[in-house]
Amino acid sequence: MTRTPKETQAYADKQLDAFFDSVTPELKAHVVSLPRRITQISARPVIRLKEVLNTADQIFEHAGKFAACARGCGHCCHVSVPITQFEARYMGDNLGITPVELKQTIKHELTEYGSHTPCPFLKQGECSIYEFRPLTCRMHMNFDVDNYWCLHENWQKPEAEIPRPTIQPLIDAYHSVISNVAPIMGDIRDFFPHGKEDLT
Ligand code: SF4
Ligand code: SF4
Numbered sequence: 001m002t003r004t005p006k007e008t009q010a011y012a013d014k015q016l017d018a019f020f021d022s023v024t025p026e027l028k029a030h031v032v033s034l035p036r037r038i039t040q041i042s043a044r045p046v047i048r049l050k051e052v053l054n055t056a057d058q059i060f061e062h063a064g065k066f067a068a069c070a071r072g073c074g075h076c077c078h079v080s081v082p083i084t085q086f087e088a089r090y091m092g093d094n095l096g097i098t099p100v101e102l103k104q105t106i107k108h109e110l111t112e113y114g115s116h117t118p119c120p121f122l123k124q125g126e127c128s129i130y131e132f133r134p135l136t137c138r139m140h141m142n143f144d145v146d147n148y149w150c151l152h153e154n155w156q157k158p159e160a161e162i163p164r165p166t167i168q169p170l171i172d173a174y175h176s177v178i179s180n181v182a183p184i185m186g187d188i189r190d191f192f193p194h195g196k197e198d199l200t
Contacts, residue, residue: 003148005161012143012163019143019165023059031059035172046090048177056138056170056188057094063165066151068140075150077122079113081189083134086182088191094132099191106186115152119188120195128196134188135174140164 003011023031034055040046072097084092088099121129128135142150143163154160 003144004047005159006143008161008163009148011086011145015066016163016165019063022062022066027058029060031055031167031169034169035176038106038173038176045086045181046093049087049090049174050127052170052177053135053138055173056135056167059167060138060141061172063141063143066143068144068146069141070147073124073147073150073154074118074122074125074127075147075152076142077119077127077137078115078117079155080108080110081094081134081136083136083183083188083191084178084182085184085186085191086178087134088186088188089182091129092133092192094128095129095196097192097196100193102184102186105184106190108187111156113187114156117189118199120192121188124131134172139167139170154188 034052038051040049041051082084085099085102090098092099119127121127127133141164143165149155149160149162155162
């Protein structure tokens with residue numbers, strides 16, 4: 001359905017409000033306290049990263065019914081998927097794949113990606129590494145009425161706006177975990193150019 005950015009925003013604002021209202025005070029407090037808690041956990045960085053990912057799952061579990069996202073709708077799996085070297089190692093350890101070790105951060109132009117560049121882990125329209133997908137994928141949801149602005153032919157239009165919730169404590173906690181270990185960033189395709197074909 002064709003929508004103007006203004007219509008999209010008005011609808012999404014209501015959905016975002018409904019989503020945040022649906023979250024229990026306990027869970028809200030749990031999320032808000034995450035950046036502080038994560039600095040106090042005296043555990044290996046991988047355990048602390050898992051806490052961030054688990055908390056993201058807890059809060060976004062509530063989001064599905066307010067979003068346009070549906071199983072098999074994988075347009076967002078064709079755009080840039082920025083991850084850090086540390087998260088790539090975490091994914092690789094769990095998947096049995098050795099990720100590429102980048103020497104430095106690789107920056108990509110948004111226009112580099114599109115319908116011709118599926119994430120190497122997208123299989124038959126679904127994420128084949130769902131349990132170990134990166135934080136950015138866990139947080140990527142479209143709160144519009146449908147996926148119109150995510151479609152390949154629309155998302156690069158100057159007026160395109162995909163309304164997504166920003167849960168700042170998750171982002172802050174993530175950066176707190178990785179800042180001292182391996183903050184180098186790249187796209188998921190830089191770290192895993194062949195996806196599961198590189199199973200070690
Ligand atoms: S973010 Fe967009 S492309 Fe991805 S599942 Fe949601 S609606 Fe579909
Ligand atoms: S890791 Fe999974 S969810 Fe993330 S872009 Fe790749 S296929 Fe999509």
